[in-house]
Amino acid sequence: MTLTAPVQPVLFPPPSVPAFFTDGDRYEWSHTGDVWTRTNGCWVPSRYDGLNDGQDDGTGWWTDAEVRASLGRAVEGWDVQQRFVPVDPGPVLPGRTLLALPPLRNAAQYVTEHQGAGLLVPLRDLVAKHDEDAAYDVPGVVTGRAMRDVVVEIVREQRRPRATYDEAAGRVYVRYDLPVAPPGRPAVVECLHVFVFTASPVEA
Numbered sequence: 001m002t003l004t005a006p007v008q009p010v011l012f013p014p015p016s017v018p019a020f021f022t023d024g025d026r027y028e029w030s031h032t033g034d035v036w037t038r039t040n041g042c043w044v045p046s047r048y049d050g051l052n053d054g055q056d057d058g059t060g061w062w063t064d065a066e067v068r069a070s071l072g073r074a075v076e077g078w079d080v081q082q083r084f085v086p087v088d089p090g091p092v093l094p095g096r097t098l099l100a101l102p103p104l105r106n107a108a109q110y111v112t113e114h115q116g117a118g119l120l121v122p123l124r125d126l127v128a129k130h131d132e133d134a135a136y137d138v139p140g141v142v143t144g145r146a147m148r149d150v151v152v153e154i155v156r157e158q159r160r161p162r163a164t165y166d167e168a169a170g171r172v173y174v175r176y177d178l179p180v181a182p183p184g185r186p187a188v189v190e191c192l193h194v195f196v197f198t199a200s201p202v203e204a
Contacts, residue, residue, distance in 0.1 A: 011132065014084045015122045015140025016108040016198035017071045020170035024087025027067050031081040036062055038087075043067050068199075086110055086120050086171070086194050093173040095166030098151070104144025107172070107195035120194055147172065147195050154193065170197035 018025075025038045036043040043062035062070075074082040110120040113129075128135035142150075151174055155161045158176035165172050172195040177188045 011128050012124055013074050013078050013080050014071050017068055017075060019197040019199045021064050022087060022169035026085040028083050028085060029081060086196055088120060089173055093162060093164040093175060095164040098163035098165050104148060105197045106141050106143055107147045108141050108198050110194040110196060112192045141198050
């Protein structure tokens with residue numbers, strides 16, 4: 001999926017360092033416009049113009065270890081100028097259908113930001129767009145038990161829920177249809193939650 005919208009400023013640093021990466025993930029520096037996209041296991045730099053994805057722009061290629069270390073420094077230093085964007089899974093959710101939850105692990109919850117570029121953003125960043133004060137009460141990382149509770153509630157309560165577990169990427173995907181009624185909007189909005197397993201601890 002090629003993203004062409006500019007990188008938007010955010011209030012929070014990356015919520016966590018992912019335990020695993022997968023091709024299509026993005027690592028962004030909002031203050032410079034630099035973006036690295038994971039391609040064939042390497043992080044390939046490109047300017048965020050939607051035109052040259054996959055082309056080296058002279059800033060060099062990164063390894064998973066380098067991106068993980070850089071994200072770790074951003075998390076620890078409360079650096080809001082860097083962010084991790086999980087790849088949008090597209091119309092078919094990766095992994096196996098979730099009949100029982102995988103081993104419980106801490107996870108950062110990402111959701112689709114429908115009002116902007118349609119990126120996957122941390123849940124607390126989405127909350128901040130509507131209520132900045134309330135967003136500070138949204139944890140960047142939740143326990144495996146909390147993740148399980150959210151997934152179970154979505155599957156039980158929402159319309160047409162679909163859930164999968166991608167073990168290689170370390171992610172749980174949950175998609176469902178949400179009926180909406182605002183004028184000029186579709187009658188149903190497709191919502192997506194992506195739980196990215198993390199190496200970071202749950203916030204106190």
